[in-house]
Amino acid sequence: MEMKTHSADGVMHLALQGEFTIYDAGIKDELLALCAGPRVEIDLSQVNEIDSVGVQLLLLVLRQAQMQQRSLRLVALHPAVNTMFELYDLHQTFGLDNNGELPS
Amino acid sequence: MSTDDVLQTFVAEARELLLGMEDSLLALERDPRDGEAISATFRAIHTIKGSAGLFSLDQLVAFAHVAETLLDLVRDGRVAVDGDLIALLLECSDYLGFLINQIAGEEVADAATQEARRPTLLARLQACIASSVAPxxxxxxxxxxxxxxxxxxxxxxxxxxxxxxxxxxxxxxxxxxxxxxxxxxxxxxxxxxxxxxxxxxxxxxxxxxxxxxxxxxxxxxxxxxxxxxxxxxxxxxxxxxxxxxxxxxxxxxxxxxxxxxxxxxxxxxxxxxxxxxxxxxxxxxxxxxxxxxxxxxxAPPALGEMLIQEDGIPAPVVQAALEKQAKGRENRSAATRFIRVDAEKLEDLINQVGELVIAGASATLLSQRSGDTALIEAMAQVGRHVEEIRDRALSLRMVEIGESFNRFPRVVRDVSRELGKDIELVITGAETELDKTVVEKIGDPLMHLVRNSMDHGIESIEERLARGKPAQGRLSLHAYHESGSIVIEVADDGGGLKRDKILAKAMDRGLVAPGQALTDRDVFNLIFEPGFSTAEQVTNLSGRGVGMDVVRRNISALRGSIDIESQEGVGTTMRIRLPLTLAIIDGFLIQVADSAFVLPLDLVQECMELPDGERLQSRGQSSHYLDLRGEALPCLRLRNLLNLEGESSQRENVVIVQYGNRRAGLVVDRLLGEFQTVIKPLGQIFRHLRGFSGSTILGTGEVALILDVPTLVHDASGREARLLGESNAGQAIGSEQPA
Incomplete structure (x- = not known):
């Protein structure tokens, strides 16, 4: 998996690309570091495969952000991610509506 | 499959499960937090209960149910694992083993005593259940x-x-x-x-x-x-x-x-x-x-309630049956790798192969006499295949010795508790293969040796500490192959045998004449004499002097031998040597006068021609020494030893055989070469004949006796020791003449 970042207006934008599976378990620390800013957006539109390891890592960064009262949002979901969230019923957890869209 | 067959399968499976459960419990004793061991124990009981339910074995189900309930609490951490709990569960496992033996239709000697344990065990289980925290x-x-x-x-x-x-x-x-x-x-x-x-x-x-x-x-x-x-x-x-x-x-x-x-x-x-x-x-x-x-x-369930639940078996039984089916699917892949075969069928097969080997030998002989090259070649081909079939057939009966080692962890645990000693058991070479019948028969002698080592060999904790040894004693079981034999060692790091004490006792009993010089080995072997025990204290384990002689007798019955190595203060090693198979061996055919004899090929080291000079000297004597590359090799002239008359060949040969670490030369007339030997036991009348271990049938239909190499080697080297001993003893007595 690849991670691309750029920041604008104080928002760290993190785009994950490729597969996000158990083979990517090693990115845990890097991912936490990248998501440590006060305002973070994660773009999952290019993540074409995700498994429970990926889901757990996303839950981990989400919980860290919530505990430290930072803002962390998922801004776009690849259909593969959307299906997984549906299966685990996690949309609400990530503050998304049931279509994987940000509630307006 | 008839119900009977299924029941047999249940019995076999349940026994395996109990064995596994025992292992888990022992593991749990070493590490009470071992969650996997707890689960394994639970699963074992659970599966036994489930399967027993299918056969309406209500007695078993009811008991297993209570044990299972307790184990479930243990699994959830609501009952603490301690020594008493493990002891209780081990007893339950014993009791279940007894129930299963009964189900298998076996005669159980102390059935009444066993059955009497049930209420006590149930009450103890219930007490543990009642003590669970956070009900x-x-x-x-x-x-x-x-x-x-x-x-x-x-x-x-x-x-x-x-x-x-x-x-x-x-x-x-x-x-x-x-x-x-x-x-x-x-x-x-x-x-x-x-x-x-x-x-x-x-x-x-x-x-x-x-x-x-x-x-x-x-x-x-x-x-x-x-x-x-x-x-x-x-x-x-x-x-x-x-x-x-x-x-x-x-x-x-x-x-x-x-x-x-x-x-x-x-x-x-x-x-x-x-x-x-x-x-x-x-x-x-x-x-x-x-x-x-x-x-x-x-509130925690009262005992009465529990029993009512127990009686309401049907629903859990249905459930257990369902789970059993699910479980069955998991196990099936493992099961397909093994087939249970009636031991009798294997026995038949091996007997048939034995007959085939004999018939093959006679056909080969006839082909050779005919001088027809094509026929000889074809027979040689057949011979090779027969040999392979023989090896494969025999290997079917080979099982890992580990099977009989399995029960020792439990024995060592129980006995060391009883004796108040701390003993660690180390098993190596459990994968060494051995004929199934031998494995079955070696169990009891091994058990005796192990108990003996724990009781007499390994010292009490205080004694060990006083001698500067670690408090924990070490008992090791080791198996390995060595030239056609399997060797099983039972070794301890205890006090070792006390040579003087054994000798004194032997003289007391008249087993040894005063002044007779004996090697350490001879002295140690005295403990295998009937009625011999040097234990100062007779415990209920050993010390009555019954046993060690029985051990040796059992091992001899398997054509094996046992000897002892011991060093005072350091430890004792008992070494059992057994032939690998009991049925068919590779033999080496020799001729003395007009008779043919067979030696197990594995024990033959080399053959050489008897040097002329030696021949002349050895005439008329039944034993002699040979200079084998600078080493004095005791020799036996079979012709003299067996009292055979007949034309002797011009060139005599020496076959050098080895057993254990002793060697001897056998002087024979002719070497006839390798021969696949089907061992036929000697009849009852010949049982006490020394020097022969069996007979076989040659290709010609003649009978050849199989020489018992261990005895021959022992006799040959024993003679040497005795001769030396006599002269030494003579000197010793001479010098001790009172002034």
């Missing part, structure tokens, strides 16, 4: 194993909830992902059986980032599931993760008690799970409150 539910059944309501038939379930969907509670173990399984795939599969009405993913158990291993699974699910599928089908979804996953399956309209139990056992805590269940619609708020209310009132 939370009104019934002590396991979550996996079952709501008593396997089938949601109307009117049968006490106090059902309104939820008309299945409720499935899953907590995946940490290793699941590493094992290549993703919870998502199970949920997807479940989706093919019905509709997941509601799911709550529980991930709050995930630890803080530093402690979190991204490859571990921290997920759990509470889901409501609508499906027409059978319980079995739903349950089987989780076959692959059953061992590292907590699965609770509640059928539609389950008893509220079942939900209560689920809530009480959830790692998330009572409140949280209650909320989840209400949120998911599994329970209404009112139902939840009713359940919690009931929990506050619940």
């Amino acid at each position: 939370s539910a009104s019934q002590a059944e396991s979550p996996r194993q079952a709501p008593p309501s396997a089938v949601p038939a109307a009117g049968e379930v006490a106090d059902p909830v309104h939820n008309d969907a299945w409720h499935i509670s899953l907590r995946f173990g940490p290793e699941v992902l590493k094992n290549g399984m993703d919870p998502a795939s199970f949920l997807r599969y479940l989706g093919t059986l019905g509709e997941i009405a509601h799911i709550t993913t529980l991930w709050q158990q995930m630890p803080a980032p530093e402690a979190m291993d991204a490859e571990n699974c921290y997920l759990g699910f509470e889901l409501d599931f609508r499906s027409e599928a059978s319980r079995e089908a739903i349950d089987s979804t989780f076959d692959f993760v059953r061992d590292d996953c907590r699965i609770t399956l509640l059928p539609p309209r389950s008893s509220i008690d079942d939900y209560l139990k689920l809530i009480a056992e959830a790692p998330e805590g009572l409140e949280r799970l209650g909320e989840i269940l209400v949120a998911s619609g599994a329970l209404s708020q009112a139902e939840l409150e009713r359940a919690l209310e009931r929990q506050r009132q619940a």
